[in-house]
Structure formats: structure tokens, C-alpha cells
Amino acid sequence: MIAVVGHPDLAAGTSLTADLRAVLEHCTTGASFLVRAGAGLPVIVGRAVREAGRKLVVLLPAPAPGASALPPRDRAAAGELLVLAEHVHLLPYDPADRDASVSADERLITSCRQVVAVWDGSPSNGRDATAHLVAFARTRGIPVEVFWPTSAVREPGLTAVRGRTGEKQENNAYDKPSG
Numbered sequence: 001m002i003a004v005v006g007h008p009d010l011a012a013g014t015s016l017t018a019d020l021r022a023v024l025e026h027c028t029t030g031a032s033f034l035v036r037a038g039a040g041l042p043v044i045v046g047r048a049v050r051e052a053g054r055k056l057v058v059l060l061p062a063p064a065p066g067a068s069a070l071p072p073r074d075r076a077a078a079g080e081l082l083v084l085a086e087h088v089h090l091l092p093y094d095p096a097d098r099d100a101s102v103s104a105d106e107r108l109i110t111s112c113r114q115v116v117a118v119w120d121g122s123p124s125n126g127r128d129a130t131a132h133l134v135a136f137a138r139t140r141g142i143p144v145e146v147f148w149p150t151s152a153v154r155e156p157g158l159t160a161v162r163g164r165t166g167e168k169q170e171n172n173a174y175d176k177p178s179g
Helices: 017-026 041-051 072-084 098-110 130-139
Strands: 002-006 032-036 055-062 087-092 114-118 144-147 159-162 168-171
Touching: 002 041, 002 098, 002 130, 017 041, 017 144, 032 041, 032 098, 041 055, 041 072, 055 072, 055 098, 098 130, 114 130, 130 144
Parallel strands: 002 032, 002 114, 032 055, 055 087, 114 144
Antiparallel strands: 159 168
């Protein structure tokens, strides 16, 4: 399986489909692609994967006591991803908790043989963990293909999510994305 991660704050109208399909063609034939359910990048990836005739696997938060539901903008996206998916993996984590979401992404990465990162090369900044996820994969010897087309634009839009201590933090990285 190949995990796809990246910046969750792609500007509306950013078109990655043609470039993403070219990246998918380089990847191992027959490999499935794995994304964590959410709006933005995961839906773009899901559509491109299915249009290329490849298999999509979606990681969805499993209901857990005290966990938040997916944010409203992610619910419709998750529904579309479930329709596009060949398989769905449930993982207990709180999608409103940045740390829990990063842990879910790390588990996603460790289950894969390759990572495709839609990443502009910027460092992790407390709002976006894409750089962390790229480094995480590389330190485990998982090959990473970084992909950032010239047409891609980021548009930060901050939302409040909970961190490990339960306090609200300004963060957009996991209000989806993502990488």
C-alpha cells in the first residue's frame, strides 16, 4: 500500500488531478493507495486514484468514548471517500485532537511500503505536520516521493482543535487534510 499525505490547506480551485495522476502512474502497479478520511487533499487523491483505475483504502476514525465526530466539512468528504474506497480501515482516534490525528497518520505510514507527500517543503509549524510525516517515514526507511506542482497554492484557514491537554489550539492541519 502507498500512503498519501500532505497539506490540508490547499486553496479552493487548486487543481492537482493531472499532476497527481502522473505521480500515480510511477507507483507500483497494482498497489492500493491509503488516505485518512477528510475534506481537501484526501478527496482529490481519492478521485484521482479511482479515475486511474487504482484501489483506494480509507482510514476512518472509529467511534470511541469521548472522541469527537468528524468536523462537518469532513463528513461529506468522508462519505464520498467511502463510496470511492475499495476498503475501509477503522482506527480509534479523536479527529479533533491534533496529536491523535498525527498518531493516526503515523500508523497509516507504518502500514505502507511507500509515501507520496503533497508537500511544499515547509517545516512543521504546530499547524501542519506534513514535514513531520515525511521525516517520520524517512527515518523508518519508507521511500517518500515528494510532489508539489507549480499550480498548487496553500490558503491557511485556522480552526480550533484540542491538543493532548484538552485545551483549544489554533490549528488547521487536521481539520481537513494533509503529509
